[in-house]
Amino acid sequence: MPLGRFLGMAASGAERLELVGEGGGAVVIELAPDDEAPAATATATATATALVASLPLVVIGVGPPDAPGADLVDLVVADPAAAAELLDAVERHPIAATALALLLRAVERRTVPAGLVAESSTYSLLQAGPEHRAWLAGRPPPPGPPEGPRPDPVLVDRRGDHLRITLNRPEVHNALDAAMREALLDALAVASADPSVPVVIDGAGPSFCSGGDLAEFGSLRDPASAHLLRLGRSLGYAVHALADRVTVEVHGHGVGSGLELAAFAGCVTATPDATLALPELGMGLVPGAGGTVSVTRRIGRHRAAWLVLTGAELDAQQALDWGLVDAIR
Secondary structure, three states: OEHHHHHHHHHOHHHHHHHHOOOOOEEEEEOOOHHHOOHHHOOOOHHHHHHHHOOOOEEEEEOOOOOOOHHHOOEEEOOHHHHHHHHHHHHHOHHHHHHHHHHHOOHHHOOHHHHHHHHHHHHHHHHOOHHHHHHHHHOOOOOOOOOOOOOOOEEEEEEOOEEEEEEOOHHHOOOEOHHHHHHHHHHHHHHHHOOOOOEEEEEOOOOOEOOEOHHHOOOOOOHHHHHHHHHHOOHHHHHHHOHHHEEEEEOOEEEOHHHHHHOOOOEEEEOOOOEEEOOHHHHOOOOOOOHHHHHHHHHOHHHHHHHHHHOOOEEHHHHHHHOOOOEEO
């Protein structure tokens, strides 16, 4: 669909209803180069932005990333084949994909705290939705707790003027559970108490962090309570508050919340074998540890949307090229 036609439908009450249907899904828009763009659509206007802002569809632009109207769409791809792949991804999880698009459209205008509130609200709504419930019902039964005493989920090593915080559940690639969250918050509180101390966060074992512990998904009593807990115990905000003196060292998997938290740090390094991904859409969710804020501030909302919608894994070099990491070590 040409951009001008799309904006015309979005502006018309009857055609807007026809465009969105019952809500959820995607539309593909042709973005013309500058010399081919109609004068009426050559520059995105405040009116056009307002027309799209609440549209419950993923708007996929096909064309040059700097084409007129590119800032109106949710992400831009180079050709129709790439757009078709995104359409397939949206079709599998239309509610979560559309919620992601709506969330990201205003992310650049929000402060970090406001972004965390908006993300958590969306995440909580999706926790009660049919796509996440279907994922919970279809997954294998989570394993029971390990027998015997558990080691400390986070190790804290203060040497001179440096503080090293190490995620310490190597047997599950440092999957982030409630106990690790609380221990990590305590460690970051120690760092906050001494503004002169540089902080390094890394992970024991084969990976930095494989994301949230899937065994705990669905364990809280209701999404509304989970929303308040998520905001009150926000690791993303705790890292953000110390960002100018925090370095995160990623190796192996930096997935889901592992990537989301790392991206809040002032400096992120990665080993050459590191892989980074945001796989939440496959669970009927959006990122919930601050990733729509932290990742977007590093790579922009179009690339962040692409990462979530495709679930693609970035290698260390591509992550460096995009600015998702600052150095390969």
